[in-house]
Amino acid sequence: MALERGNVFQMRHNHSKKKPTDEEKTKQAVHPIVRRRRLLWLSIMLLFIGWTLVQLLVQKNEMWDLEDHLQAKEAELKTVQSKTDVLKKEIKQLHNDEYLLEQAHKMGYREENEALYKVEEN
Numbered sequence: 001m002a003l004e005r006g007n008v009f010q011m012r013h014n015h016s017k018k019k020p021t022d023e024e025k026t027k028q029a030v031h032p033i034v035r036r037r038r039l040l041w042l043s044i045m046l047l048f049i050g051w052t053l054v055q056l057l058v059q060k061n062e063m064w065d066l067e068d069h070l071q072a073k074e075a076e077l078k079t080v081q082s083k084t085d086v087l088k089k090e091i092k093q094l095h096n097d098e099y100l101l102e103q104a105h106k107m108g109y110r111e112e113n114e115a116l117y118k119v120e121e122n
Contacts, residue, residue, distance in 0.1 A: 030038075093099045104110075
């Protein structure tokens with residue numbers, strides 16, 4: 001620690017057993033402009049951190065909403081795919097002549113020289 005008294009510059013060792021005087025104990029006061037700058041910097045940093053936290057929460061909330069929407073769309077996709085599979089199966093059946101004849105008989109159509117008998121089920 002360096003001490004300055006007038007024109008004389010003295011070095012004092014930290015391990016000396018001398019107690020510091022009142023003059024040495026007093027800290028140099030911070031200039032008001034420096035204090036104001038520090039306060040302004042602290043305020044700006046706190047505002048920035050607050051804004052960052054708010055944005056983090058807003059974006060997380062939007063992500064949760066989008067994930068819910070995605071799950072709903074995936075469920076809708078599965079139902080549409082199952083309906084598509086059923087329709088493709090029906091299309092394949094419609095290309096089969098035996099299936100077409102069976103459906104025609106169910107609707108009451110018949111070929112020439114063919115008799116239809118209705119069987120009632122109990």
